[in-house]
Amino acid sequence: MTGVDARGYTADEMMTVAASRRLGDGTVCFVGIGIPSQAANLARLTHAPDSVLIYESGTIGAKPEVLPLSIGDGELAEHADSVVSVPEIFNYWLQAGRVDVGFLGAAQIDRYGNLNTTVVGSYEQPKVRLPGAGGAPEIAASAKEVFIVLRQSKRAFVEKLAFVTSVGYAEGGDSRKNLGYTGGGPTVVITDLGVLEPDPESGELTLVALHPGSTVEEAKEATGWDLNVAGDLDTTEPPTQGELRVLRDLEERTAAARKEKVG
Amino acid sequence: MAEIMGLREAVSGLVGDGDTVALEGFTHLIPFAAAHEIIRQEKRDLTLVRMTPDLIYDQMIGMGTARKLIFSWGGNPGVGSLHRFRDAIERGWPHPLEIEEHSHAGMANRYVAGASNLPFAVLRGYVGTDLAKVTPTIAPITCPFTGEELTAVPALTPDVTMIHAQQADRKGNVALWGITGIQKEAALSARRVIVTVEEVVDEFEQHTFGIVLPSVAIDAVAVVARGAYPSYTHGYYGRDNAFYEAWDPIGRDREKFGEWMEKHVLGVEDFAEHLRSIQEQGAMR
Numbered sequence: 001m002t003g004v005d006a007r008g009y010t011a012d013e014m015m016t017v018a019a020s021r022r023l024g025d026g027t028v029c030f031v032g033i034g035i036p037s038q039a040a041n042l043a044r045l046t047h048a049p050d051s052v053l054i055y056e057s058g059t060i061g062a063k064p065e066v067l068p069l070s071i072g073d074g075e076l077a078e079h080a081d082s083v084v085s086v087p088e089i090f091n092y093w094l095q096a097g098r099v100d101v102g103f104l105g106a107a108q109i110d111r112y113g114n115l116n117t118t119v120v121g122s123y124e125q126p127k128v129r130l131p132g133a134g135g136a137p138e139i140a141a142s143a144k145e146v147f148i149v150l151r152q153s154k155r156a157f158v159e160k161l162a163f164v165t166s167v168g169y170a171e172g173g174d175s176r177k178n179l180g181y182t183g184g185g186p187t188v189v190i191t192d193l194g195v196l197e198p199d200p201e202s203g204e205l206t207l208v209a210l211h212p213g214s215t216v217e218e219a220k221e222a223t224g225w226d227l228n229v230a231g232d233l234d235t236t237e238p239p240t241q242g243e244l245r246v247l248r249d250l251e252e253r254t255a256a257a258r259k260e261k262v263g
Numbered sequence: 264m265a266e267i268m269g270l271r272e273a274v275s276g277l278v279g280d281g282d283t284v285a286l287e288g289f290t291h292l293i294p295f296a297a298a299h300e301i302i303r304q305e306k307r308d309l310t311l312v313r314m315t316p317d318l319i320y321d322q323m324i325g326m327g328t329a330r331k332l333i334f335s336w337g338g339n340p341g342v343g344s345l346h347r348f349r350d351a352i353e354r355g356w357p358h359p360l361e362i363e364e365h366s367h368a369g370m371a372n373r374y375v376a377g378a379s380n381l382p383f384a385v386l387r388g389y390v391g392t393d394l395a396k397v398t399p400t401i402a403p404i405t406c407p408f409t410g411e412e413l414t415a416v417p418a419l420t421p422d423v424t425m426i427h428a429q430q431a432d433r434k435g436n437v438a439l440w441g442i443t444g445i446q447k448e449a450a451l452s453a454r455r456v457i458v459t460v461e462e463v464v465d466e467f468e469q470h471t472f473g474i475v476l477p478s479v480a481i482d483a484v485a486v487v488a489r490g491a492y493p494s495y496t497h498g499y500y501g502r503d504n505a506f507y508e509a510w511d512p513i514g515r516d517r518e519k520f521g522e523w524m525e526k527h528v529l530g531v532e533d534f535a536e537h538l539r540s541i542q543e544q545g546a547m548r
Binding site for chain 2: 033056057058059068069070071072073074076077080082083085086087090091094095118123125126127128129130131132133134135136137138141142163164165166167170175176179180181182257258259
């Protein structure tokens with residue numbers, strides 16, 4: 001992470017900390033790899049020690065010492081409450097409604113919180129072929145609520161997705177409900193600039209808070225659609241020394257473990 | 264009943280050109296040795312099935328082994344892109360690759376249907392996504408009891424499934440533990456099953472989160488120590504994260520990739536020699 005400024009933390013650190021604060025203690029959370037995993041583990045190591053982290057490899061109650069590089073690192077099984085098969089994690093846990101929060105990242109998002117992790121350009125002749133769906137479509141479908149975390153830019157916050165991999169509020173209004181999904185959909189999007197929440201009626205993402213130092217203009221400039229801004233805009237509490245220490249320790253341990261040639 | 268034999272013999276006897284082949288292992292226990300043997304024997308026109316293609320399919324696709332890929336997530340975990348996979352899809356190199364793309368839940372349920380001898384599986388998902396538009400093996404279905412609209416996906420029934428495990432006993436029963444992913448379903452949905460193992464033991468010990476695949480469900484067991492390297496085998500060796508990172512520049516460049524495969528996969532006798540070869544050359548550093 002670069003760009004520690006006079007405030008003493010980076011925009012990415014603010015994003016991760018803000019995301020982690022959303023995760024309540026005792027929550028059953030289905031965790032995506034990358035920033036979601038970082039934020040979920042920060043929560044577990046600070047205010048949410050009894051959160052139950054689920055990774056799609058089948059680990060339930062994972063307590064990794066270092067952040068996993070992949071979704072199925074041995075680290076995740078080592079201290080887990082249980083390890084089940086992949087069909088079990090998706091069918092008996094996610095689809096059955098046992099997951100409170102799905103924690104996702106994405107390459108692209110639109111105003112209704114729909115996500116693309118498949119292609120940029122056309123599907124048949126992609127400009128950039130991304131990894132694809134993984135577990136995201138069903139996490140977005142069946143988790144009681146979904147947290148999304150990604151950096152805000154015009155490339156990522158687009159008017160129209162190149163590909164809808166995972167559904168948020170579909171085309172807005174009642175359209176998600178009409179698809180028959182049992183999960184509630186995205187309740188918050190946390191970026192490096194601020195926090196967006198869906199309008200309760202239309203489902204359209206609205207800027208509700210800015211991180212310290214960010215401006216509405218910046219947020220609008222980094223959004224590919226005409227961004228709605230709440231009348232009573234909040235300012236995020238900056239990361240505490242405690243949060244930064246735990247996050248940086250976690251990252252240092254992780255970096256050290258990745259350099260090590262294991263086995 | 265499983266026969267304990269050499270990996271070369273198992274692959275030449277049980278894998279044919281044009282077969283649908285699943286090599287599974289969800290980050291853990293990825294059967295790299297088995298994949299290398301397929302590459303060395305120059306099997307062609309394979310339909311490769313795997314939830315997370317990973318480096319193992321990057322190598323197979325780059326070497327021209329695959330005609331088609333059925334998958335749900337194709338990346339280098341924690342590092343970035345699979346460049347051979349992308350080159351095949353974006354630019355048709357070394358030849359065009361047909362893809363059939365699902366989500367993890369869809370793939371998992373397809374294996375379950377295959378293992379259950381059912382023609383399809385039912386799940387909640389895909390509705391409203393573009394996957395349902397581009398993938399013909401995703402279709403709506405109405406529950407005959409409640410009238411609820413759900414999604415159907417057809418069974419996966421690979422000609423051959425290959426997995427890696429910790430141990431076999433002398434009868435060819437196979438024990439694996441730790442993250443066991445989709446291996447049981449992948450094995451039981453296949454017509455033929457090849458398992459590579461770290462070692463053969465007289466008797467299994469109890470392991471937390473362990474499963475045993477009975478010998479009757481397996482055709483061939485081959486001993487290949489460190490056969491899942493650079494992925495890991497719980498209780499034996501860790502994942503070589505440095506290899507995954509070092510793969511990025513190799514996989515990115517067609518020529519570098521070709522030279523690397525020539526030297527360390529095609530130019531060696533077996534997986535033990537492959538491991539010596541990359542170690543001696545410091546090839547991954």
